[in-house]
Amino acid sequence: MKPRLLYALLPRRCAFCGKPTPADTPVCGACQSALPRIEGVRCPKCGRGSGHCVCRAAARYYDGLAAPYYYEGVVRRGMHRFKFRHAPGNAAVYAQAMAAAVRDCYAGQAFDLIVPVPMTETARRERGYDQTRLLADALSDALGIPCAPALVKCYETFKQHGLNAWMRKGNLAGVFDVPDRAAVNGRRVLLADDVSTSGETLNECAKMLWLCGAASVHCVALALTKYQRNND
Numbered sequence: 001m002k003p004r005l006l007y008a009l010l011p012r013r014c015a016f017c018g019k020p021t022p023a024d025t026p027v028c029g030a031c032q033s034a035l036p037r038i039e040g041v042r043c044p045k046c047g048r049g050s051g052h053c054v055c056r057a058a059a060r061y062y063d064g065l066a067a068p069y070y071y072e073g074v075v076r077r078g079m080h081r082f083k084f085r086h087a088p089g090n091a092a093v094y095a096q097a098m099a100a101a102v103r104d105c106y107a108g109q110a111f112d113l114i115v116p117v118p119m120t121e122t123a124r125r126e127r128g129y130d131q132t133r134l135l136a137d138a139l140s141d142a143l144g145i146p147c148a149p150a151l152v153k154c155y156e157t158f159k160q161h162g163l164n165a166w167m168r169k170g171n172l173a174g175v176f177d178v179p180d181r182a183a184v185n186g187r188r189v190l191l192a193d194d195v196s197t198s199g200e201t202l203n204e205c206a207k208m209l210w211l212c213g214a215a216s217v218h219c220v221a222l223a224l225t226k227y228q229r230n231n232d
């Protein structure tokens with residue numbers, strides 16, 4: 001999508017709290033100053049700032065994880081509106097922040113494809129839209145990198161909500177598949193998700209991409225939870 005068209009689609013309400021804002025202001029002043037930004041030195045593997053690293057000994061199949069925000073405060077409320085109250089116009093605003101995190105964390109790294117972490121058909125039908133897909137499409141516009149939403153498929157058994165970290169890990173084994181391996185082979189992939197909690201979902205997706213010969217897999221999310229035990 002061209003920038004002008006993208007701009008025309010920007011909401012006239014704050015992308016985080018939903019309050020009306022002037023036409024040129026996608027985020028209100030109160031939210032702007034309250035954004036839980038991830039700044040300064042970050043862990044290259046889990047994307048969190050010092051003191052919040054959640055890395056453990058477990059193998060990671062991705063080369064990095066970048067995100068602009070922690071999943072708390074106005075970002076948490078904004079994501080909730082985005083996911084459950086159907087505010088898909090906010091994707092463009094959120095994608096700008098994700099694009100900035102990608103440029104910041106992966107300076108010098110080139111990407112061939114953006115791949116959204118897939119959701120199941122059932123989940124998509126229930127919600128009416130796929131919020132990660134919306135973010136990935138908007139990120140594609142912001143970065144000028146093609147989005148390849150069908151590269152990774154998700155089986156119907158994939159239901160993470162309400163599971164703890166250990167159950168999530170077990171639940172994830174083998175739920176993702178890459179039907180067209182040639183489309184992945186040798187490609188530098190930017191794997192996009194909305195919120196990353198334990199990193200297991202990204203890791204399982206990255207593993208499939210890596211097994212299919214991806215040259216690199218870097219991850220980006222809009223927000224990261226600060227603590228491993230948070231199960232949202």
Ligand SMILES: [Zn+2]
Pocket residue numbers: 014015016017018019027028029030031032
């Ligand atoms: Zn606001």
Ligand SMILES: [Zn+2]
Pocket residue numbers: 043044045046047048053054055
């Ligand atoms: Zn870390």
